[in-house]
Amino acid sequence: MTPLRDSQLRAGAPREIVAREQLPLSAWRCLQLAASSLRHRWFRCSITIAILGLAVAFLVHTLCFGVLAGYTRRSAERELSQSRRWGELLTRLGTADSAAEVERALGLGDPERMAEYRRFAGPSVDLDEASESARSLARLARFLRDLPAAPRSVLQGDRNLEQLWSALAVADERARFSERLASFRLHLPGLTREGFEQLLTLGWPRLRAASAAIARGHQLAIDQLRARFDGRSPTSLVLDPPPDLAAALAQAGFGLTASELGSLGDRTRSASARSALQRLLLDASLRNSVAQAGAAQGLRLRPSQLSLEALEQALPDAAHAAWLAQLLGAREPALAVSGERLYEWLQSWQRESRWTMVAGGGVSAEGVAGEAAATAGVAAGATGEGAAPLPGDGARARTLWLVALSFLVCSVGVANAMFMSVTERFSEIATMKCLGALDGVVLLLFLFEAVLQGLAGGLIGVLLGLALALGRGLLEFGPLLSAAWAGRAELLAYAAGCLSAGVLLSALSALGPAWVAARLLPMEAMRVD
DSSP: OOOOOHHHHHTTOOOOOOOOOOOOOOHHHHHHHHHHHHHHTHHHHHHHHHHHHHHHHHHHHHHHHHHHHHHHHHHHHHHHHHHHHHHHHHHHTTSOOOHHHHHHHHHHTOHHHHHHHHHHHOTTSOHHHHHHHHHHHHHHHHHHHTSOHHHHHHHHTTOOHHHHHHHHTSHHHHHHHHHHHHHTTOOOTTOOHHHHHHIIIIIHHHHHHHHHHHHHHHHHHHHHHHHHTTTOOHHHHHHSOOTTHHHHHHHHTOOOOHHHHHHHHHHHHHHHHHHHHHHHTTOHHHHHHHHHHHHHTTOOOOGGGOOHHHHHHHOOSSGGGHHHHHHHHTTOGGGOOOHHHHHHHHHHHHHHHHHHHHTTSOSOOSSHHHHHHHHHHHHHHHTTSSOOOOTTHHHHHHHHHHHHHHHHHHHHHHHHHHHHHHHHTHHHHHHHHHTTOOHHHHHHHHHHHHHHHHHHHHHHHHHHHHHHHHHHHHHHHGGGGGGGGGGHHHHHHHHHHHHHHHHHHHHHHHHHHHHHHHTOOHHHHHTOO
């Protein structure tokens, strides 16, 4: 194309305009330009990053603390379950299981308990059928327990579960029960009409017969054990076991091995010592003596505040427990042990107190008798009578609502920040368009800016949320939080998910403003002052 002369231009001759093809920028180049824009606009970007970081931190803290608390509580429940088991074993050596306890155990199907029950009941009782009936009745009990108050009162009335099962064994009562179920549009869980009839007419009577046979066999085993050892109590037997105690227990039908007997004896001695120490600490003169002796050892113990927990926290090592063992052993034979053994007991009692606190206080740690009582309470609750719904469901629902609301507010904040960014950069957008920037390039620039801000805010939020969750866990659970190390993979998965959620949230929030910026006409943008 030859250039036009000035005379041709003045004469108004047409000028030939050649539009060159616009070349799109690569995604990598758009990412570099977005990072450069963020560096030049760091203050406004920091506000958006802070909004994202707080939202992600709240989500990470909520999820990760739930994981930490869950693993810690499960560990505490396992430890307390073992403690309950020792108390239960000692109780069962002197008291036969009730029919309700037998039915609960059959429904749970614990292999050790089932083997013991087979020996108690004899070969004539079909425990497999009784166990299946117990599980079906337990499902029915849970079904009734979870119903609202109105249908539950209509279906069950003022009868307990045993009375209800016995009543439903009658055809007329069972028909009325089915009609009431249909009126509420309810269906029995996992049972057909024929299965329901067979369970109440055959399964329930056979379960009662099997439970009675097991209870009789258990009582005979206890009587046999008492006759063999001259009426000695189970506590005295495990504290001072005769040489043939393990063989006698096996002959009577109990499933305790020699190693379990040793562990049971240690546990019983510890529980007896704890009860004796708590009883001694009620004596004001003993508290004064302990405080004075502790002062001589450099320990500050106040007699008015002296308790088992105070002793557990005051003694730094086994050497400082020797004087206490000597002082207490003179008052109580159960505490006449070495300083190392007393210190070991104090540490185990402190751990057990923490386990009880972490597990929700559902188990008493006041010795073997208290553990046995707690076990009986758990057994009664498992049958479905008077059981309360599990706590924490409302708190979890509120937490989920808070997380959802926080992300909604975060989305609004990010979208507002991106709209402000588009409004402030109208001239810049117009200049880029005049220089040949395509709509897709402008869209990528704004989306990449949002993704980079989301990545930065997500990383900050993940680190902050993990720190808050760990700090809260240490405050609530202390050294017991180490049990949550087993959930580290789950923690990392939640952290990665929250980071991805932050980036995705930022990108989605910026999608609308980026589309507006990409579709903006150059002349329209240049007219904005």
